[in-house]
Amino acid sequence: MEEEEAAEEQQRFSYRQRLKAAVHYTVGCLCEEVASDKEMQFSKQTIAAISEVTFRQCENFAKDLEMFARHAKRSTINTEDVKLLARRSNSLLKYITEKSEEIAQVNLERKAKKKKKSENENKDSLEPAEAGVVESEN
Amino acid sequence: MEGTCAGFRKELVSKLLYLHFKDDKTKVSGDALQLMAELLKIFVVEAAIRSIWQAQAEDLALVDLDQLEKVLPQLLLDF
Numbered sequence: 611m612e613e614e615e616a617a618e619e620q621q622r623f624s625y626r627q628r629l630k631a632a633v634h635y636t637v638g639c640l641c642e643e644v645a646s647d648k649e650m651q652f653s654k655q656t657i658a659a660i661s662e663v664t665f666r667q668c669e670n671f672a673k674d675l676e677m678f679a680r681h682a683k684r685s686t687i688n689t690e691d692v693k694l695l696a697r698r699s700n701s702l703l704k705y706i707t708e709k710s711e712e713i714a715q716v717n718l719e720r721k722a723k724k725k726k727k728s729e730n731e732n733k734d735s736l737e738p739a740e741a742g743v744v745e746s747e748n
Numbered sequence: 749m750e751g752t753c754a755g756f757r758k759e760l761v762s763k764l765l766y767l768h769f770k771d772d773k774t775k776v777s778g779d780a781l782q783l784m785a786e787l788l789k790i791f792v793v794e795a796a797i798r799s800i801w802q803a804q805a806e807d808l809a810l811v812d813l814d815q816l817e818k819v820l821p822q823l824l825l826d827f
Contacts, residue, residue, distance in 0.1 A: 626767070629760070629763055629764060629767065632760050633760070633764070636753070636755065636756050636757075636760070636792075637792050639753035640753055640755065640789065640792045640793055640796065641792070641796045642753070643753050644793060644796040644797055644800065645796070645800070645811075648797075648800050648804075650800050650803060650804070650809065650810075650811055651809065651810050651811065652796070652799075652810075652811045653810055653811065653812045653813070655812070655813050656799065656811055656812055656813055656815070656816050659813055659816055660792060660795045660796065660799075660816065663795065663820070663824075664788065664791060664792055664795075665764075667791060667824075667827065668764045668765065668767075668768065668788070669767075669768045671765070671784070671787075672764070672765040672766075672767070672768035672769060673768055673769075673770070675765065675776070675780075675784075676768075676769050676770060676771065676774050679774065680771070680774075685771070685773040685774055685775060686774075686775045686776065686777055687765075687774065687775065687776045687777065687780050688777045688779070688780050689777070689779050689780050689783050691780065692780050692783040692784055692787065693783075695787065696787060696827075698825065698826055698827060699826040699827070702790065702826060702827070705790065706783065706786065706787060706790075709783060709786045710779075710783055713779055713782050713783060714779065717779065
């Protein structure tokens, strides 16, 4: 039994490590962009530290989001919960609210496109039949 | 400035969040995931930019841990 637990523990640990590595990669990428734009350089330790802080901040975010949704008697976290997360800074809240509207808009347009496409396909198959009905009534 | 780095992938953000949920029933909507990806991106960019400003104020060309440490408290308070 103990061996199984130890193996599970090991698996969880390496999963965590893989996630941390993925975060580190993205953080490095973003910092590199900012650095080259400002013509400055980050030490490797600084990038690693930002990556570590980001990973830990995710834990706080996740727990808060879960609490917010639960407080609203939901089990699915939605964009309102995320906006609540961004409440501490006015400019952050404004930015996130704008992004949220952008995302909603893009998804709305995507749905409208899909619906229009399937409507057009249905229309093409219906038209001849409808024309037939009208003529016979006359 | 053209963004060559798209930021955090939805899949990564999802895994990061699910890692810390207490309840098995908790889920995240697609839109919320996209928004969280933006939030995390802003978090990282703010950390980077504020550290750079600190380094520039100290007349340094390299941004090191000392500069990050000075901006970290306010960063965490803002989030």
